[in-house]
Amino acid sequence: MKAPSYPFSSGGWGSLKAVASILAQEKVPLKDSAILLKQNKPEGFQCVSCSWAKPADPHVFEFCESGAKATAWDTTAKRMTPEFFKLNTVSSLLRWHDHDLEEAGRLTAPMRYDAATDKYSEVTWDEVFAEIGKELNALDPEQVVFYASGRASLETAYMYQLFARMYGCNNLADSSNMCHESSSVGLKEAIGVGVGTITLDDFEKTDLMFFFGQNVGTNSPRMLHQLQDARRRGVPIITFNPLREPGLVSFANPQSPVQMLTPAHTQISTQYHQVKNGGDTAAMLGICKAVIEADDDAKAQGLPRIIDVGFIEEHTTGFEEFAAYARATPWSDIETISGLGRSALLDAAAEYMRANAVIAHYGMGLTQHRLGVQNVRMLCNLLFLRGNIGKPGAGPSPIRGHSNVQGQRTVGITEKPELAPLDQLAMQFSFEPPRKKGYNTVEAFEAILKGDVKAVFNLGGNLVRSVPDRLQTEPGWGRLRLTVNVATKLNRSHLVHGEVSYVLPCLSRIEFHRTPAGDQAVSMEDSTGCMHGSRGVTEPASDKARPEQFIVAGIAKATLGERSTVDWDAWRDDYALVREEIAKTYPDIFHDFNARMWTPGGFHRPLAARERKWKTKSGKAEFLVPESLDEDSDMSAKAPDALRLMTLRSDSQFNTTIYGVGDRFRGVKGTRMVILMNKADIEKRHLSEGQKITLQTIANDGIDRRLDGLEIKAYEIPEGCIAGYYPECNVLLPLWHYAKESKVPGAKSIPVRIA
Known part of the structure; x- marks a missing residue:
């Protein structure tokens, strides 16, 4: 049907007001707000939120409302210092809202959990590297998961996957496991x-x-x-x-x-x-x-x-x-x-x-x-x-919804050994990579619940909040021996900690990366397969925060010692050396990487399908006969009172990061505990708009999953379907309710009923 007229449009004055509001909220000075003019520009920095393509001939304002919010969030004047942690126990911080934890500001110093005081306390970087290296060497490599958020640069992701494989596992879970x-x-x-x-x-x-x-x-x-x-x-x-x-x-x-x-x-x-x-x-x-x-x-x-x-x-x-x-x-x-x-x-x-x-x-x-x-x-x-x-x-x-989630896969972040150039890595770095399939994100949490995983290295993101079945998975996370978290801000994953836990402050790509070898640049891949360079444009949040490359290199060196042929110190200081090795590993994509990374609009990875060359099993593009029209046929909601829940994000949100409580586009104010429902479904159930309800998952696994305090809002959505916000509704999504071949959580169709 034709799209009828609609009383609201995206963009416009609402968008400008939202940008002005977030800049004021984060106390970003007027002079510093000018860095937005360098966002997604050649010789500037690439946005830390979505990975949409960056044009060769950009607009004057080549950023959107969401990107401006992400930049303001990173360049905030607010700080979370060691003194903050002296005043707040972890138990008390667990009661904070997700928004308030990150809103408190940038992390400024490396912290280690102290069980005696139930607080995080400051440690030196030398202590961090030595102690994490000791912990990792005491574990079987297959008991360790290396998770990567899509914010990591190509250089960091390459270093990270190489470290994990030299350590001895392919447990390279990442945010792509959760979405694409x-x-x-x-x-x-x-x-x-x-x-x-x-x-x-x-x-x-x-x-x-x-x-x-x-x-x-x-x-x-x-x-x-x-x-x-x-x-x-x-x-x-x-x-x-x-x-x-x-x-x-x-x-x-x-x-x-x-x-x-x-x-x-x-x-x-x-x-x-x-x-x-x-x-x-x-x-x-x-x-x-x-x-x-x-x-x-x-x-x-x-x-x-x-x-x-x-x-x-x-x-x-x-x-x-x-x-x-x-x-x-x-x-x-x-x-x-x-x-x-x-x-x-x-x-x-x-x-x-x-x-x-x-x-x-x-x-x-x-x-x-x-x-x-x-x-x-x-x-x-x-x-x-x-x-x-x-x-x-x-x-x-x-x-793709994350700034480099596609790129980190391109340079080796994958749990599937057949997708990584293991023979090339073996020759290039003189070691024997593990050939056993590793854990993806869902499998990692399945293993955590079984006790088969003892440690998680969490490179960015808020993993505890983003995964399904939070009321089941959080306790498992808390039983881990070691949790290592590299982040710019505090989040729930740092507070639901392992027995030994570190929170390590990293620089944003928006900030200058100054090393003994000079100012460094990073790179990433956008949704259209183009690679871009990115330079920092503002001062770091703290003189004790470090680039992700520094942190990965330091832990790798302390863990691997003489087992590694990599000069981690050199890589830490000169990212161009890392790019040279990436080019050796993936010459078809990254040849002349250092020279080409500043190509306006990026340089495009070769894709055989664009030339109608098909690298499939048959050598041709393959039609598929569907297994079923009903996408969730094995968990269909047959009960007469059943509804299909999809989770979604608000306009003031980037993944698990919540910039504000509300959703301007959908007319939701002051809360995220909302269920969008068709008026006919509201009337059929003798409910009313504004009424609070409890949702319960329909599943025959013996677990009672429910979420209380959800306010009904009438919305244009098909009958029998409802929508609620992520990650709040994750408690209703079973860990095992995932795509059969990819194990992506089935968050867009969860059978539920009003309890």
């Missing part, structure tokens, strides 16, 4: 590469864009500039999303005087289809079915074919089996499971059949399901039908 691992698995199976294939140039050549389960207004707002430009050229945008999100409906550009001083805005979606939670495979199958049936009719009448016969015959396998499945699936099944009428899907299919080059953007609305990998494969099926991959203006576009 379904893309890494599904895309690799379908097209031979585990990442998207489009670049910014493709926006100028596309005829149509799809959005599936990705809220651009909250999670990658800078992308709205490209969408606005495309809409001005008349490019249709078809959105499938359970909630009506302002950023997917309309956009008022804060950099446009016309749109700021008049009611003008750009309509983003030309069709907006509110698919049910878990109904994406069915919706995509409906479009495919319409295309295939239209092609059958054209063939019978001797008319030009609708599908790209040449592409399918030369470049794909499995089409006939998939086409037979699509023809045989009743429209009634597709409509029931997707929640969309046949006419709506035919409208989307008609637009698709008119377009020559199509981009399909998607986010965790596709990946965080039991059949999340199948969702990604279905999206590829849709693109294959009309040859929409390997040509200008077309291809799959997974939108």
Whole structure:
């Protein structure tokens, strides 16, 4: 259906007010706020929040509201000094809200937990390295997990994975395990590469864009500039999303005087289809079915074919089996499971059949399901039908939500030994890497609960808060022997500590990295596979905070000793040396790395699928016949009172970091304990808006998962579906409720009832 008018748009004065508010809240001086002008610029620093592409010819203000908040959060004038920890026990800090913990300011000194006082106390960096090295050497390497947040640079991630493998394990869990691992698995199976294939140039050549389960207004707002430009050229945008999100409906550009001083805005979606939670495979199958049936009719009448016969015959396998499945699936099944009428899907299919080059953007609305990998494969099926991959203006576009989460995978952060160049690393550094599969994030917590993991090295992030089943997993984390946390600010993962626990303050990439070898720069990869350099532009928060590279190198040196052939001290001081080794390990991607890292717009990694070369098992792009239309068929909510819960983020949030309690885009003020519910569902259950309820998970595993104090808010969401905020609703998500092939938590379709 056509997208109706909407009373709100993303961007605009609300965005400008939010940026001004966060700068004032974090006490960022006016002169320091000018660093925003260097954000996402050549020779400047790359944003620490989302990983959307950085253009070669940037806007004057090449940052969005979310990026400005992330920068203000890092450059805050507030400090959490050792004196703060002298005044506060860990037990008392555990009662603080997540927002308040980080809002207290930047960490300034390395800290170690003291069980006698229940406080963190300051230690020296020499003590940190010696004691952590001693603890690690007392453990079996397979009992240790090395977790990496997506904020780490390419240099840090490469050092980190090498340290873990020299230590003796592949337990390299990371934030990708929680979100886009379904893309890494599904895309690799379908097209031979585990990442998207489009670049910014493709926006100028596309005829149509799809959005599936990705809220651009909250999670990658800078992308709205490209969408606005495309809409001005008349490019249709078809959105499938359970909630009506302002950023997917309309956009008022804060950099446009016309749109700021008049009611003008750009309509983003030309069709907006509110698919049910878990109904994406069915919706995509409906479009495919319409295309295939239209092609059958054209063939019978001797008319030009609708599908790209040449592409399918030369470049794909499995089409006939998939086409037979699509023809045989009743429209009634597709409509029931997707929640969309046949006419709506035919409208989307008609637009698709008119377009020559199509981009399909998607986010965790596709990946965080039991059949999340199948969702990604279905999206590829849709693109294959009309040859929409390997040509200008077309291809799959997974939108990564973390600044370098894709890049750290590119340089070796993976628990799967077959995805790492182990033979090359062995030759390059004269050691024998472990060949046993390691733990991903879910597997790591399964092992923690069993007692098989004794230590976690947590490189950024708030792991305890981000994982499912928090009321089950937190106690397991607290039983660990060792927890090492590298962070800029305090969070719950540091307070639910192991027997031996360290909180180590690191620099942000926004800050100067000064070493004996001079000022250092770092690099990262964006969502479109382009590598960028990044230079610090402001003074460090503390003279005792250290770069991540310094911390990883110090612990590696203390742990490995003479077992390592790496000159960790040299790497710590000169990041160019690390990049030289990255180039040796991955010459196809990173040749001449130090010279090319400042290429305007970044340099692009080679992707065989862009050239229609398929590194799959069959040597061709592979169609998939779906296992089931019901994405959560093994945990379907059959009870008459069941609802499907999806978790989501607010506009004042970046992953587990909460900048403010509320959600401007959805009209939520002063709380995050909210459940968005269809009015019909509210009335059917004899409830009322504003009433507080308790949700209970429907699961037959003997564990009573429930969350109290959730306030009902009427919202445009399909009947039978509800939405609540992450990470608060993680207590309702079983650890075992994950995508089958990728083990990404199934956070977008959790069967629950009102208790």
